[in-house]
Amino acid sequence: MSNPNHLPLELLETFVAIADHDGDAAAAGRQLEISQPTVSKRLAALRRLTADGSRPPWLLLKGKRWLLTSEGERMRGVAADLIRQYRRVEAFAAGGSLPSRPEVSLACGQQAAAGFVKGAVERFLQEQPESRIRLSTARAKARIEGVAAGRFDLAVVAEAPAIIRRTARTELFVETLFEDRLVLAANPRPKATWARQWGELPTDRPAAARDLVGLPFILPEPDATRRQQFDQWIYRSTGQPVDVVIETGGWQTILDFASAGLGVALASQSAIDWLDGTRPEELTTRLLAVRDLHPRIVHLIARKIHGQNEPDLEGTAAGLRSALKRMAEVTTIPR
Incomplete structure (x- = not known):
């Protein structure tokens, strides 16, 4: 494999343009003011320079679109940053000045x-x-x-x-920086089938996994580390899967759904404390058994x-x- 440390700038520019245009070679070509065949030639050269049997390629062609691999996702940010830095050096060499603000x-x-x-x-x-x-x-x-x-x-x-x-x-x-305990938060509607179960959860001790079976949960997306740990904890302790009604990203979004009465949120204590500086009055919380589900270490x-x-x-x-x-x-x- 050729040394990827000596990638021509034009190949990096083409790679970033493809990524920015969701794999559309024609759109990337218009941005770079080059033809689509030239885009394809550059991407073929990029593949030769960056991939062999031991390293994955940055891009894969699927149909008419180029898709970023995990290696491509890893390299996208640094490639874009290198291009920005090069343009700054170019401007400075042409008689301009670099930003004075640190x-x-x-x-x-x-x-x-x-x-x-x-x-x-x-x-x-x-x-x-x-x-x-x-x-x-x-x-x-x-x-x-x-x-x-x-x-x-x-x-x-x-x-x-x-x-x-x-x-x-x-x-x-x-x-x-600090420890951030995971807690449960909910605002069940009076007629919700799970309202009574939520109200009967202990307030003087952390809730155990067996207390939570049957509750509808609002959880982070499946690839989130805390989601995976929570799913495994419930299943390992009870043999039952988690009943997930909504899965979404972002603690605040999760808590917004919980405030609307749509289920029980798994969220960090700091997310609740930092919601606009105050916790919504209608949202009640319960602790989780820390010995089974460790706090987040930030x-x-x-x-x-x-x-x-x-x-x-x-x-x-x-x-x-x-x-x-x-x-x-x-x-x-x-x-």
Whole structure:
């Protein structure tokens, strides 16, 4: 295989354009102002340079569309970032100037962005008003890969260190911000068939798996780590599958459905506490048996200084890290 570290810029531009246009070669060609046959030739060259028997290709042709593989998804962000950096260098070499405002890139989940991350960003910008922050709410896997590839300076994730290492394919700096317990939340309508069962759940102790059989659940999507752990916990403890009525992404969306009386939400305590700063009065909660379902450990990740267990951060990025840690210290999660 040829060395993928020497990919021509035009191949990376074509790859990113294809990804941005959902695999439509004609649309990518119009954006790049090249013909569709030229797009196809470039993609064939990209495949020769990046894939062999031991490495998967970045793209696969299915019908008339090019689909990103998992490797393509992993490379998409870093390729786009390289192109942006190249254009900045081009502009500077032509007599322009680089942005004078220091920039830091941060990735987190939607709930964190509306919660403690928002508080940290507000505090940080008060201290460093000249700074610029680029905030992404990508999925956890994309956040980890983005830090490893240099797309993000920092990311907030709730994955275990072993999963972070496996996803990043390299050692990253990982530090704990806080523990975030998973709870159940619901607002059953008076005539709901499950209202009585919800009302009879214990309030003086965590609910066991056997207490939950028969309740209609609103859960994260099947590929979410916490969803998989919850499903396995219920089945392992009771031999019964979870009755899922709605599966969706984002803690806030899950809680919105629960507030509407459509089922029992599995959500993090911080998601409930951070909903517009107050918990909806109609939403009641129950604890889960922590010995069976461990709290989410929220981590801050960054690239490492070579040979040291320290984050490779300077200036603006180091300042944002400090602000996130200070805000995490006041994020109180009931034990």
